[in-house]
Amino acid sequence: MRRDVFQAIADPTRRAILTMLAIQTMTPNLLAEHFDSSRQAISKHIKILTECQLIKQEQSGREIYYHFNSKKLKEVDKWLQPFRVMWETRFNQLDVVLKNLKNKKS
Amino acid sequence: MIINKETIFTKDVANKKLKVVREFDASLDQVWRAWTESELLDQWWAPKPWKTNTKSMDFREGGRWLYYMQGPDGSRHFCSVDYKSVIPNKSFAVKNAFCDENGKINNDLPVMHWKNSFSKSGDGSKVEVEITFASEADLDKIVAMGFKEGFAAAHSNLDELLAG
Numbered sequence: 021m022r023r024d025v026f027q028a029i030a031d032p033t034r035r036a037i038l039t040m041l042a043i044q045t046m047t048p049n050l051l052a053e054h055f056d057s058s059r060q061a062i063s064k065h066i067k068i069l070t071e072c073q074l075i076k077q078e079q080s081g082r083e084i085y086y087h088f089n090s091k092k093l094k095e096v097d098k099w100l101q102p103f104r105v106m107w108e109t110r111f112n113q114l115d116v117v118l119k120n121l122k123n124k125k126s
Numbered sequence: 127m128i129i130n131k132e133t134i135f136t137k138d139v140a141n142k143k144l145k146v147v148r149e150f151d152a153s154l155d156q157v158w159r160a161w162t163e164s165e166l167l168d169q170w171w172a173p174k175p176w177k178t179n180t181k182s183m184d185f186r187e188g189g190r191w192l193y194y195m196q197g198p199d200g201s202r203h204f205c206s207v208d209y210k211s212v213i214p215n216k217s218f219a220v221k222n223a224f225c226d227e228n229g230k231i232n233n234d235l236p237v238m239h240w241k242n243s244f245s246k247s248g249d250g251s252k253v254e255v256e257i258t259f260a261s262e263a264d265l266d267k268i269v270a271m272g273f274k275e276g277f278a279a280a281h282s283n284l285d286e287l288l289a290g
Contacts, residue, residue, distance in 0.1 A: 027262070029139055103144075103268075106173045108133050111148050113170035115131070117160050118152035125156075 025092060028072040033057065034065050041075055041088035048084060142265055146255040149247050157251040158215050158244055164191065172196075181227070187212045192229050206231060217243040236264035 028034055033055065040046060040054060052062045066086065069075045076087045136145040150157050160166045164183035172178040175198040182192045191207040206229050208221040219242075224235040231237075236259060243254040259265040 032140065035140070104133070104135055107135070107146050107148075109173035110170060111131075111133055111150075113174065114160055115150065117166055117170045118150055118156055121156045121160065121166075122152060 025072055025074065028069055028074050031065065033062075034069055037062075037065055037069060038074060038088060041086055042090070045078075045085045045087050048086070051086065139262065139265070142259040142262055144257045144259075144265070146257070147252065149250050149252050151250045154215055154244055154246050154251045157253060161242060161244075161253070162218070164193070167191075167193075185209060185212070190229070192225070194227070202227075204229070215244060217241060236260070236267045238264070238268065 029038070036055070037051065040051065048059075048063065048066065051066070052059045055062055066075070070077060073092045074089055076089050078085045078087060130149050131151075132148075134145075134147040136147075137143075138145070152160075160170065162185045164180035164185075167183075168178045168180055170178075171193075172195045177196045178193055179196060180191065180193045181204075182190070184190055187209055189209050191209075192204070193207075194202045194204045196202050204225050204227050206223050206225045208223075210219045210221060212218045220240045222238045222240055223231045225231045239258045241256045241258075243256075245252050245254075257268075259268065
């Protein structure tokens with residue numbers, strides 16, 4: 021199964037988990053309390069998020085804490101960059117076409 | 127009024143949508159023509175150094191635009207644009223797919239649904255492009271393909287900049 025940032029953020033529960041962890045680190049128990057889903061379902065989401073490196077876990081005494089890894093999420097923007105360049109180039113060319121249209125008219 | 131020519135991108139990965147918004151310093155009528163007449167589309171649709179060549183154009187509801195993009199290496203990629211709805215000077219919706227030279231759609235490559243909306247904005251016009259993908263994997267594929275064209279475009283822009 022594919023494990024990347026895009027798969028990770030495609031799910032609303034996972035996005036909610038990320039939003040919470042972006043505010044504070046949390047233990048699995050605390051995290052699960054915020055959702056109606058089963059603990060098992062939540063831990064599956066956590067597993068995916070961890071595999072996608074969007075969250076990191078840290079052991080502190082007997083507890084595990086989850087942290088949000090914001091660096092990884094920035095990949096989404098990097099991924100869109102070439103698409104952005106393509107459209108900007110296209111539109112700059114359209115500016116020229118429109119300018120010619122205008123000049124022809126006047 | 128000063129036209130803001132910044133291209134605004136909004137991504138909604140969860141809903142498999144990308145939105146592109148841009149203003150142009152031209153009348154609504156002119157912008158509409160540039161998006162719907164093949165002689166004009168051929169001049170700007172492909173990001174340089176790619177070129178657009180129209181094979182056939184029938185701009186109306188139920189009609190089709192068949193064209194190919196030619197790469198700097200001579201490679202050709204045929205695309206079909208099926209016009210699903212047309213509201214003159216306001217909006218049109220299309221199904222955009224990759225196909226062979228006879229227009230037979232290649233279902234292995236992503237199909238996109240576009241809605242292009244046009245409106246007056248100050249002295250200029252605003253265009254909103256909403257692209258919806260059938261699946262998230264398709265969205266990935268398209269961006270990867272844009273990658274190729276986008277990078278070629280970025281390089282050609284750089285060439286111009288250096289030459290100037």
